[in-house]
Amino acid sequence: xxxxxxxxxxxxxxxAADGTQLRYKLMELSNQYPDAIALGRGDPDLATPQPxxxxxxxALRDGKAGLTPVAGxxxxxxxxxxxxxxxxxxxAERDNIIITTGGQEGLYLIMQALLDPGDEVLVxxxxxxxxxEAIASAGGSMILVPTTHEDAFNLQPDAVEAxxxxxxxxxxxxxxxxxxxxxxxxxxxxxxxxxxIRRNLIVISDEIYEKFLYDGWKHFSIxxxxxxxxxxxxxxxxxxxYAMTGFRVGYIxxxxxxxxxxxxxxxxxxxxxxxLSQWAALAAQTGDQSPIVEFHRIYDERRRLMMTGxxxxxxxxxxxxxxxxxxxxxxxxxxxxxxxxxxxxxxGRVLIFPGNAFGENWGGYLRISVLQSGDLLRxxxxxxxxxxxxxxxxxxx
Amino acid sequence: xxAPQQLSRPLSARVASLPDPPDPMARQGAAETxxxxxxxxxxxxxxxxxxxxxxxxxxxxxxxxxxxxGRRCGLELSADEATIxxxxxxxxxxxxxxxxxxxxxxxCAGSGAAVQGPAALIGAALTDDPNAEGIALIYLNSAxxxxxxxxxxxxxxxxxxxxxxxxxxxDAGSAFHPAxxxxxxxxxxxxxxxxxxxxxxxRVGWLAGSKAANALRAYKQSIxxxxxxxxQWAAMGIADPASEE
Numbered sequence: 001x002x003x004x005x006x007x008x009x010x011x012x013x014x015x016a017a018d019g020t021q022l023r024y025k026l027m028e029l030s031n032q033y034p035d036a037i038a039l040g041r042g043d044p045d046l047a048t049p050q051p052x053x054x055x056x057x058x059a060l061r062d063g064k065a066g067l068t069p070v071a072g073x074x075x076x077x078x079x080x081x082x083x084x085x086x087x088x089x090x091x092a093e094r095d096n097i098i099i100t101t102g103g104q105e106g107l108y109l110i111m112q113a114l115l116d117p118g119d120e121v122l123v124x125x126x127x128x129x130x131x132x133e134a135i136a137s138a139g140g141s142m143i144l145v146p147t148t149h150e151d152a153f154n155l156q157p158d159a160v161e162a163x164x165x166x167x168x169x170x171x172x173x174x175x176x177x178x179x180x181x182x183x184x185x186x187x188x189x190x191x192x193x194x195x196x197i198r199r200n201l202i203v204i205s206d207e208i209y210e211k212f213l214y215d216g217w218k219h220f221s222i223x224x225x226x227x228x229x230x231x232x233x234x235x236x237x238x239x240x241x242y243a244m245t246g247f248r249v250g251y252i253x254x255x256x257x258x259x260x261x262x263x264x265x266x267x268x269x270x271x272x273x274x275x276l277s278q279w280a281a282l283a284a285q286t287g288d289q290s291p292i293v294e295f296h297r298i299y300d301e302r303r304r305l306m307m308t309g310x311x312x313x314x315x316x317x318x319x320x321x322x323x324x325x326x327x328x329x330x331x332x333x334x335x336x337x338x339x340x341x342x343x344x345x346x347x348g349r350v351l352i353f354p355g356n357a358f359g360e361n362w363g364g365y366l367r368i369s370v371l372q373s374g375d376l377l378r379x380x381x382x383x384x385x386x387x388x389x390x391x392x393x394x395x396x397x
Numbered sequence: 398x399x400a401p402q403q404l405s406r407p408l409s410a411r412v413a414s415l416p417d418p419p420d421p422m423a424r425q426g427a428a429e430t431x432x433x434x435x436x437x438x439x440x441x442x443x444x445x446x447x448x449x450x451x452x453x454x455x456x457x458x459x460x461x462x463x464x465x466x467g468r469r470c471g472l473e474l475s476a477d478e479a480t481i482x483x484x485x486x487x488x489x490x491x492x493x494x495x496x497x498x499x500x501x502x503x504x505c506a507g508s509g510a511a512v513q514g515p516a517a518l519i520g521a522a523l524t525d526d527p528n529a530e531g532i533a534l535i536y537l538n539s540a541x542x543x544x545x546x547x548x549x550x551x552x553x554x555x556x557x558x559x560x561x562x563x564x565x566x567x568d569a570g571s572a573f574h575p576a577x578x579x580x581x582x583x584x585x586x587x588x589x590x591x592x593x594x595x596x597x598x599x600r601v602g603w604l605a606g607s608k609a610a611n612a613l614r615a616y617k618q619s620i621x622x623x624x625x626x627x628x629q630w631a632a633m634g635i636a637d638p639a640s641e642e
Contacts, residue, residue, distance in 0.1 A: 020619065024452060041449070048447040056442055056627070065430045067598045070418040091398040101483055101600070101621045108620050112518070116409050133619040137494075138409065169406065202406055229401040246448045246626030248483075255401035260417070261408045267418035268514025271486040274625040275598035276438065 008342050016338050019129030019357040026341060030351040037372060037380045040351040042178060042324055044243035045371045046298065049291040052244060055283030056276055065275050071263045072099025072251070073278045079285045080251050088207075089224030090234065095256050098263055099281075101273045103208050103237040103250035107134040108269075110204055110233055110252060113261040115140035119169040121204075124155050126327075126359040128178045143168070144359070149329065152319040153182030157191040161199075170202040171195075173222060176209040176322025179358040179367040183213060183321045186220040193225045203232045208250075209323040211241040211292050214300050217321045223253070230255055240324075241292055242284040247277040299324060302370040302377055309381035310368075313388050317368075324369050330355070331364035333391040340391070341366065348383035414517040434596060437634025441627050450626045452618045454481025454603070458629050462603040466588055469565070470574035472606070474588075479605040480614040481624045485566040485591035488604040490515045491617045492587045493534065495609065496560045497521045501533035506549040507541035511564065527552035538564035539571035550575040553582060560609070566591040566602065584608045592632050599628040 012029070015021035023040065030036045059065070071077065077097040084090040084097075100106040107130060115121070117139030123131055125144035135142045145163050147153040160171060173192065175184040184192070196203050203222055210219040223232035237250030252262060266272070306326055310317055317328040330340050337354030344350045355365025370377065441447075453459060459476040466472055482488040489512060497503060499520035503512055509523045516523055524532065527549055535553055537546045553559040553575075561575050563586050576583035584607055591602035601624060604613055 021615070024618075043449050047445055053442050053447070057439060060430065060435050060438055063429060065434075065596070065598045091400045093400040096400050101625070104619075105621045113408055113412050116411075130619065137619070200405065202404065229398065230403065231405040233404075244447050246446065246450060246623075248621060248623070248625045255404045257402065258404045258408060261412040261415075263418055264412055264415035265518065267486075268415060268518055269487065269490045270483045270621060271600060272598075274483075274600040274628045276627060276631075277625050 008339055012338065012342055016356065017360065019359065020133065022338070022357045023353050026345065026351060026353065030345055033345070033349050036345065036349045036351050037376050037383070038351045039369045039372060039380055040353050042240070042369055043245050043371065044240065044295070044324070045373070046243045046295060048244045049242060049284070051287050052242060052280050052284050055287070056280040059276055059279035064279055068272045068275050068278060070267045070272045071259070072097070072273060073275075073282065076278050076282045076285070079282055080253070083285055084234070084253055088221040088234070090221060090253060091229050092253050096253050096259055098252050098259050098266065099273050099278060100237070100250040100252060100266070101270055102239060102248040103206075103235060104130050105270060106235045106237065106250045106252045107131060107206075108137065109262040109265050110235065111135050111138040111140060112265045113258055114138070114170060114202060114233075118167055120165060120167040122160055122163050122168060122171045124153075124172065124174060124177065126179055126355065126362045126365070127174065129358060131172060140169075141167070147180070147182065149318045152321060153177055153180035153327070154188055155184045155192065157188060157195055160192060161195055164199055164201070168199070168201060170204055172204045172206065174206040175219070176213060178209065178323055179325050179353075179355070180318055180327040181320035181323045181325045182318060183217055184220075186218070189220050189222045190225065193222055193228050196231055197227045201231065203228065204235065205232055206235045208235065208237055208240055210236065212296055212299055212324065213322040214303065215321065233258060238281045238284050243295065244280065244284065247274075247280050249273055249277045249281040299370060302372075302374060305374055305377055306368065306370050306381070309378065313381065313385045314392065315388065324371055326368045326370070327355070328366045328368050329364060330366045333388060334394070335391055336363045337366055338363065343387055343391075344384060348387050350380045350383050411518055411520070415514060430596065431635065434631050434634040438627055438631040441630035446626050446630055448626065450623045450629060452623055453479070453614055454624055455629045458632055459603070461633065462590060463605055465590065466565075466605060469572050470577075470588075472574050472576055472583065472588070474606045478607075478610045479603055480610070480617055481629055482602045482604055482617055483600040483621055483624050484597065485564065485589055485602040487617065487621065488589040488591070488602045489562065489564065491613050491620070492562050492589070492604060493521070494519055495612055495616050497533045500531070502529055502531045504529065504532045504535045504549050504552065506535075506537045506545040509536060511538065512536050532556070532559055535559060535561045536564065537561065537575065538566070539568035539573065543573070546573065547578060550578050550582065553585065554579045557581070559585070560607070561586040562589060563587070564589045587613065592635055596632070596635060599631055600625065601628050601632040
C-alpha cells in the first residue's frame with residue numbers, strides 16, 4: 001500500500017521505514033494531545049497488584065536494595081525454575097535461569113550469546129521490530145517467514161522448512177504473538193520441533209504473553225517436547241502478566257552453558273537487574289496468582305467489546321487468540337496505515353500503531369491494543385468511525 | 398527429564414572472550430539505603446509509578462543529572478541531551494557500542510578496567526598510547542591520573558573523528574571536563590554518571606551530551622526500553638546523585 005499523503009509531517013515520514021522509531025514518534029506526537037486515547041503501547045493500564053507493591057516496600061524496609069549477582073537473585077531464579085517445571089513442563093533448575101532487565105534485554109542477550117556475523121534467524125512476519133534490532137546488533141541476519149490472516153497468523157512448518165539455509169542457526173517462535181494475537185498451536189509446535197531437531201536449529205521461544213489466551217486456547221511450551229531441552233531458549237517475564245512493566249524484570253531459561261554466556265554479556269552491558277524489582281518479581285511469582293485471572297477476564301471482555309466495535313465500523317481483524325491486540329485489516333480505507341494512524345491521532349485523538357511498524361509488508365493493517373477501560377474503548381471506536389467512513393468513501397472501496 | 402547442560406550448537410565466538418562475572422563479590426554492594434531514597438521509592442510505589450517511563454527517563458531525574466554536571470563541571474546541557482540508563486555499566490556499553498567499530502581502538506587514560514568487557518564484546522582493542530593508529534574513542538574517568546587524562550584528551554583536539562567518554566562515576570569530587578581543554582571537545586564528549594556505591598542495586602546511571610545523544614538514546618531503548626521506574630524515582634531521593642557515596 002502506497003504512502004502518499006503529503007500532509008504527513010516530515011518527521012513521521014522520515015521514520016516510516018523503521019518500525020521502532022515510528023512507534024516512538026507516534027507516541028511522542030500523541031503527547032501533544034492530552035485527550036488522546038492511547039491504544040498503542042503494550043503497557044497494561046491496570047494497576048500492579050498490591051501484594052507486589054507491599055513486598056517491594058518490605059524488601060526496602062529489610063535493607064534488600066543492594067546489588068545482586070548478575071544472573072539474578074538466587075531466590076528468584078529458583079522460583080522461576082519451579083514455575084517452568086510446574087506450568088510449562090520444562091526441565092529447569094536455578095542454573096538454567098538468568099534474570100534480565102525486562103524481556104527486551106532478554107532478546108538482546110540471547111542474540112549476543114548465540115549469533116556470529118552471518119548467522120540467520122527465522123522470524124515470523126509480522127513481528128515486533130525489537131527482534132530486528134537485537135539480531136542486527138549481533139551481526140545476524142533476519143529471514144522472514146510469512147504468516148497469514150487466513151491461518152490466524154499461526155506459524156506454518158512448511159514455510160519454516162522452506163526458509164532454512166545452511167546459515168540458519170535459530171528459529172524464533174512468538175506465541176502469543178505481538179502484534180497479531182495469533183498463537184502457535186500445539187500441533188504446529190510439535191511439527192516445528194521435529195524440523196528443529198532434524199535440521200539442528202536452536203528455537204528461541206518468546207512466551208511473554210503466555211498468560212493471556214482466550215476462547216479455550218491453551219499455551220504450549222515447545223521446550224517441553226522430547227529432544228528440545230538442549231535446543232530451546234525460552235524467554236518470558238513479569239511485565240505483561242502482572243502489569244508491572246516499569247519494574248523491568250524478565251527471564252530466560254536454557255541450557256547452563258548459554259545461561260552462563262548470557263551472564264558474561266550482561267555483566268558488561270547492563271549489570272544485574274535492579275534489586276527491588278527482583279524482590280517485587282519474586283513476590284509476583286510466589287504470591288497469590290488470582291490477579292492474573294482477573295486481568296485475563298478484563299482483557300477478554302475488552303477484546304470482545306473491541307471486536308464487536310470494529311465489525312460495526314466495517315473493519316476485519318485476524319482471530320485474536322492471545323495477547324492484548326487486534327490485528328486489524330485497514331485496507332478498506334484505501335490509504336496506507338501510517339497515514340491512517342496519523343489521521344486517527346490528529347483528527348480522532350486515538351493513538352494506534354500502523355501495521356508497518358511491525359514489518360514493511362503490513363501497511364494495510366493496524367495494531368489496536370485493548371489496554372484501556374471499556375468506556376475509553378467505546379469512545380475510541382466512536383472517534384474512529386467517521387474517519388474510517390470518510391476514507392472508505394473517498395477511496396471508493 | 399534432567400535440566401539441560403549444553404546447547405546443541407556452539408555459542409557465538411564473542412562470548413568466549415568475556416570473563417565470568419564476579420558473582421561472589423556482588424553482594425558486597427549491599428550498603429544501607431538512605432532514608433530519603435526509601436521515602437522516594439515508597440511514594441512512587443504508592444503513586445502507582447510501576448509502568449514504563451518515557452524512553453529517555455523521567456524528566457526530573459534528567460534535569461537533576463544535567464544540573465549536577467553543570468554544578469561540578471560548568472558545562473551547560475539540557476535535559477533533552479540526557480538519557481537515564483541502567484547504571485554506568487549500560488551507559489558505557491551503549492556509548493562504546495555506538496561509537497566504536499570492531500577492530501578500532503579505545504584509548505584509556507587509566508587501566509580501562511571498566512571498558513575491557515564492552516570492548517571485548519564488540520571486538521575493539523584498548524590502548525594506552527595517544528599516538529596509536531585506529532583510535533575511535535578515548536575513555537577517561539574521574540579516578541584516572543590527571544596528567545594522563547589531559548594527555549589523552551589532548552589527542553582528540555586535532556583528530557576530529559575521535560569521540561570521548563568522560564566517566565564521572567568513580568570519583569564524585571572531580572570538577573574536570575574534557576571541554577575545559579578545548580571547546581571543540583564538548584560536542585564529542587559523552588558524560589557518564591551514576592548514583593553512588595550505596596545505591597548501586599537500584600541500577601541508575603545516565604549519559605549526557607554530545608551530538609550523538611539521540612543515537613545513544615535510541616540504542617539504550619533497544620536494549621532495556623527504559624530504566625526501572627521505581628529506581629528512577631528513588632534516585633530523586635538522593636540529595637546529590639553523583640557525589641553521594
